[in-house]
Amino acid sequence: MGRKKKGRDISGILVVNKPLGLSSNQVLQRVKRLFNANKAGHTGALDPEATGVLPICLGEATKFSQLLLDSDKGYDTKGVLGQVRSTGDKEGEVLQERAVPEIDAELLESILTRFRGDVEQVPPMFSALKMDGKPLYELARQGMSQEEMRAVAEKKRRTIRIHELTLNSFAPDSLNLSVRCSKGTYIRTLVEDIGEAIGCGAYVQDLHRTHSGPYHEGMAYTLESLEQLAEQSEDKSALDSLLMPPETALPDSWPEVSLSLTEAARLLQGQAIRTGLSDNPSVQLWAVESGVRILLGIGRVEKGAIRSQRLMQVSLPDLA
Structure with missing residues (x-):
């Protein structure tokens, strides 16, 4: 074969x-x-x-x-007001229908202020969260009740950060938002929570990711x-x-550490390289010598030594 x-x-x-x-x-x-x-x-x-x-x-x-x-992410989303759905988006079954109060820009802005900065979230029940190794959405299809799912989701309560939350436009029964947030943020939960703060519930109609890291x-x-x-x-x-x-995936805030080709070869062999640099938990590692500039990977500086964390498979030139 x-x-x-x-x-x-x-x-x-x-x-x-x-x-x-x-x-x-x-x-x-x-x-x-x-x-x-x-x-x-x-x-x-x-x-x-x-x-x-x-x-x-x-x-x-x-x-x-x-x-x-x-890394941080960015999204544009449309939330529809007046309904709560099982999945938090348009795919779910309608669990509740409630009257939408009269809204204006001033009211919405006062509500959105509560959701900027560090915010506690309970992940949506229909998410990839697992119990006993199985995703909740799979358990739901097998008959797990809403109450049981809610209890599991509640245990996964987490603090996320909303860096930016902008109201782009709104109608009597919907609103369009732009969000820049930390990893682990569920936009469905954010829209649902905003809907609850308005007093009528909400679900995600459209979701478009605009940014992912750099x-x-x-x-x-x-x-x-x-x-x-x-x-x-x-x-x-x-x-x-x-x-x-x-x-391009490496954060600009991580300092670059330049190594000679000899030092780079030793690093690639798993050896720690001595340095006079200050301790730093995250650095970029580069081989830089005689016009050569090769990314080796990422690492840290600890107690006067450069230690690798993720190394690339690279071929170093022979300058002899």
Whole structure:
């Protein structure tokens, strides 16, 4: 039996504008096939009914996926007032219908003020939260009651941070918001909680991610445009030209530590490198010598030594 084709050793980050109706994993698999990449991962799932920024990491860039999972996100969302739904979005069954009070910009702004900064959230019951290894939404389909699900979700209460919450427009029964928030924020819960504060309940009608870490929708490509490029370029050079280097995932606030090629080789072999630098929990590690500049990975400076945390698979040049 022949060996399974491995795919190309290609590394970089591509921002995809996830379309409506596809899961994040479906988008990931299509991109992986288009690039014939041997390794790929996304950096924070969007629901099938959500659209927008989905960074895809290929090859060595997957080593920085967790950084992007942990990064701040940005969303535009439309909330419909007057209904509470089982999933917190338009896909759910209607649990309650309530009259919508008269709203104006001043009232809404006073309510939104309560949801800026550090906010406690109970994750939505129809989420990826797990009990005994099974997602809550799966248990719900198997007959778990709303009360039991609510009890599990309540135990997962968490504090998230809303950096920005802007009212873009509103109608008598809806409002359009822009949100910039910390990781782990559920926009469905935010909209539901705002609906409760107004006094009528609410659910998410539309959700579009505008930012994920350093990446924004101005950088994003549609699947259709990627597929067209793939057809035009048999050697995939047109697709490859769209990839951003892995270091674009690294926070600008992390200082760069420059190592000689000799030090870099020792670091790649698992050795700690002595340094006079101050302690720092997060640094970028670079090999810099004689015009060479190669990203080695990320690490920390601790008690006078540079210690690696995630290293790239790189080939160092021989300058001898």
